[in-house]
Amino acid sequence: MTGTWGVAAGIIGSILGAAALLGSGLFAARATRAAARTTAEATRAQAQAAAEPAQRAADLASFREIRDEMKLKIERQNARIDGLGSLVLAYSWTVDRLIHRMRDGGVTPDPGDIHDQVREHMRTGA
Secondary structure, three states, X not given: OHHHHHHHHHHHHHHHHHHHHHHHHHHXXXXXXXXXXXXXXXXXXXXXXXXXXXXXXXXXXXXXXXXXXXXXXXXXXXXXXXXXXXXXXXXXXXXXXXXXXXXXXXXXOOHHHOOHHHHHHHHHOO
16 A cells, blocks of 8 residues: 555655646746836836937927027017007108198098097097
8 A cells, every 4th residue: 555655645746746837837927927017117217218308309499499480470570560550650640730731721620530549649649
């Protein structure tokens, strides 16, 4: 019987050894996948950190380009507004002179001929 128990013990030992080998193989595979994921994440983070200064430089260049375009547009609009303001003052001056000439000639303009805003401007200058 000792031989049978020895053979049985050998078989059980072999089965346990195979199970342990299989378990350690599964554990190693799992650890390898986890290590690969961690390495990939670290590589991705490193690439992102390395790319960040270049991205900031590109963002700054884009911002400056947009700022310069907006500044030019605002300057053109201000020049246009100034030109329109000068034109309104020139019209106002001309209308005022024509009204005075009419009055000097004995012609009084109808109150409806002068727009309320024009009359207000002539009265206040603003």
